[in-house]
Amino acid sequence: MQSFSFWINAQQNPDPLQFTANLVQWNGLMPIGPRLYTSAPLAITAAAGVTEKYQFNLPNIAVTGGDQYMAFLTTLDVSDGLTGTAYVGFIGSDVLPGGRAFVSYATTDSELLQQDWAYLQPSVDLVFQAQFTGVPEPGVTSLAICIVTTLIVFRRNNLVGQK
Numbered sequence: 281m282q283s284f285s286f287w288i289n290a291q292q293n294p295d296p297l298q299f300t301a302n303l304v305q306w307n308g309l310m311p312i313g314p315r316l317y318t319s320a321p322l323a324i325t326a327a328a329g330v331t332e333k334y335q336f337n338l339p340n341i342a343v344t345g346g347d348q349y350m351a352f353l354t355t356l357d358v359s360d361g362l363t364g365t366a367y368v369g370f371i372g373s374d375v376l377p378g379g380r381a382f383v384s385y386a387t388t389d390s391e392l393l394q395q396d397w398a399y400l401q402p403s404v405d406l407v408f409q410a411q412f413t414g415v416p417e418p419g420v421t422s423l424a425i426c427i428v429t430t431l432i433v434f435r436r437n438n439l440v441g442q443k
Contacts (some may be wrong), residue, residue: 281413284336284340287407290325292361297366298355298358300357301317301336304316304339306349310395314393315384337387343412356386356389372376382399
């Protein structure tokens with residue numbers, strides 16, 4: 281896998297939202313093992329109401345056809361305790377058959393990586409893009425559906441889905 285992207289819309293708040301992008305192997309309810317990728321911390325500095333594409337270039341992460349992976353954004357590891365809000369773009373429900381949105385209310389990295397995440401209802405499909413090296417096997421294309429599904433929400437810094 282070469283990269284993945286999310287579209288994020290900034291909101292007016294006293295503090296620019298800070299976050300990291302992550303990739304993990306996924307069992308359908310929670311991450312399996314350690315993070316395969318974590319971006320450098322980023323701050324959303326666009327004007328309120330402006331949607332921007334955030335692309336995360338990966339260091340040649342090998343993905344296996346038939347396995348599930350989750351790309352997600354989190355404020356957990358970079359929260360400064362100040363309020364900041366942004367929305368992750370979404371395109372409605374069931375646009376990508378089998379896609380689901382999940383939420384984690386984790387307050388520690390251990391909880392984030394070792395506890396089940398909640399299934400967000402009604403489910404939405406996030407706007408995303410994933411780029412793979414070469415021609416993926418048929419099973420690999422299904423992992424793109426899994427990548428779209430994460431939504432993380434935290435109390436002080438908020439990153440939430442928006443249409």
